Amino acid sequence: xxxxxxxxxxxxxxxxxxxxxxxxxxxxxxxxxxxxxxxxxxxxxxxxxxxxxxxxxxxxxxxxxxxxxxxxxxxxxxxxxxxxxxxxxxxxxxxxxxxxxxxxxxxxxxxxxxxxxxxxxxxxxxxxxxxxxxxxxxxxxxxxxxxxxxxxxxxxxxxxxxxxxxxxxxxxxxxxxxxxxxxxxxxxxxxxxxxxxxxxxxxxxxxxxxxxxxxxxxxxxxxxxxxxxxxxxxxxxxxxxxxxxxxxxxxxxxxxxxxxxxxxxxxxxxxxxxxxxxxxxxxxxxxxxxxxxxxxxxxxxxx
Numbered sequence: 001x002x003x004x005x006x007x008x009x010x011x012x013x014x015x016x017x018x019x020x021x022x023x024x025x026x027x028x029x030x031x032x033x034x035x036x037x038x039x040x041x042x043x044x045x046x047x048x049x050x051x052x053x054x055x056x057x058x059x060x061x062x063x064x065x066x067x068x069x070x071x072x073x074x075x076x077x078x079x080x081x082x083x084x085x086x087x088x089x090x091x092x093x094x095x096x097x098x099x100x101x102x103x104x105x106x107x108x109x110x111x112x113x114x115x116x117x118x119x120x121x122x123x124x125x126x127x128x129x130x131x132x133x134x135x136x137x138x139x140x141x142x143x144x145x146x147x148x149x150x151x152x153x154x155x156x157x158x159x160x161x162x163x164x165x166x167x168x169x170x171x172x173x174x175x176x177x178x179x180x181x182x183x184x185x186x187x188x189x190x191x192x193x194x195x196x197x198x199x200x201x202x203x204x205x206x207x208x209x210x211x212x213x214x215x216x217x218x219x220x221x222x223x224x225x226x227x228x229x230x231x232x233x234x235x236x237x238x239x240x241x242x243x244x245x246x247x248x249x250x251x252x253x254x255x256x257x258x259x260x261x262x263x264x265x266x267x268x269x270x271x272x273x274x275x276x277x278x279x280x281x282x283x284x285x286x287x288x289x290x291x292x293x294x295x296x297x298x299x300x301x302x303x
Contacts, residue, residue: 038269038272038273039269039273041265041266041269042059042060042266042269042270042272042273043055043056043057043059043266044059044266045058045059045266046265046266047263047264047265048263048265049263052266055266059266059267059269059270060270060274062267062270063270063271063274068246068249068254069254069271069274071246071249072242072246072249072250072251072253072254073251073278075160075242075246075247075248075249075250075251076227076228076230076250076251076252078160079160079163079164079227079230079250080223080224080227080228082160082161082164083164083167083223083227084220084223084224084227086164086167086168086171087167087170087171087174087219087223088174088216088219088220088223090168090171090174091171091173091174091175091177091178091219092174092175092178092212092216094112094171094172094174094175094178095174095175095176095178095179095181095182096182098112098175098179099179099182099183109176109179112171112172112175113172113173113175113176114172115169115170115172116169116170116171116172116173117173118169120232120233120236121232121236123166123169124166124232124233124236124237125236127162127165127166127169127237128153128236128237131152131153131162131165133149133150133151133152133154136149136152138152139152153237153238154244155244156244156245156247157247159238159243159244159247159248160247160248162237163230163233163234163237163248166233166237167233174219174223177215177218177219178212178215178219180215181211181212181214181215182208182212184211185207185208185211185212186211189207189211190203190207190208193206193207210295211295213293213294213295214294214295214296216294217286217290217294220286221283221286221287224279224282224283224286225279225283228251228252228275228278228279228282229252229275230250230252230253231250231252231253231256234248234249234250234253235253235256240253240256240257240261242254242257251271251275252275254271255268255271255272255275256268258271
């Protein structure tokens with residue numbers, strides 16, 4: 001049964017859509033539109049200079065035969081396995097430090113958070129200096145202790161580790177989100193646990209972690225999405241080559257090479273859709289598992 005809107009409800013609906021129209025236009029023009037165009041281009045052979053030529057599923061078949069697709073996915077997945085736990089654990093540890101009631105704590109919070117909003121190019125250049133084999137600060141300090149530092153970004157065995165070390169710079173982003181979650185933990189629960197004789201470790205494991213589980217879930221999903229789109233650090237540190245020996249050839253870096261170096265825009269579009277499907281599947285798996293370990297206070301109360 002269709003209910004006719006009253007004049008007041010109609011005016012409210014019109015005002016609502018007028019208010020969100022900039023967002024709707026932006027999403028349509030800059031997100032949905034390009035996605036639909038790239039989907040169409042993934043079935044074509046296009047070099048940016050001549051009209052696209054329909055090639056059917058050729059680009060998707062080429063994905064199966066391209067050895068660098070496997071290498072780039074391996075590098076990206078390895079980095080994800082390294083980075084995501086580091087962000088989850090390191091961000092939480094940093095948030096616990098920032099949650100202390102000490103003098104000037106707000107200044108420390110700003111100091112820890114600021115690096116995460118700096119330009120990606122700027123902080124990578126700083127890290128390239130720190131990791132320089134001869135003049136870098138890290139190898140200089142290691143030399144003081146009689147340790148011969150590696151050629152970080154020039155060695156296939158340590159290049160990806162070096163990029164992982166660079167990611168420590170941005171732990172403040174996850175820490176601020178964790179901090180908000182920590183400050184949302186009801187104090188009465190903590191006080192009740194203290195009265196019952198629970199120690200700090202037991203209180204943290206049995207109360208704080210369950211109450212933080214939605215925050216952990218959010219950071220986990222965001223971390224997976226972000227790492228599979230890693231580009232800036234690898235591009236700047238290796239000059240866009242993924243060297244040495246493709247040890248830092250991230251998937252998005254290889255996609256960039258296909259699109260804007262080799263001018264194979266149709267193949268790059270197919271790569272983009274493969275990346276979309278991989279991120280979608282991983283995100284759905286995490287979301288599917290959330291019912292087993294994520295605690296929502298409102299949902300439990302309703303139950």
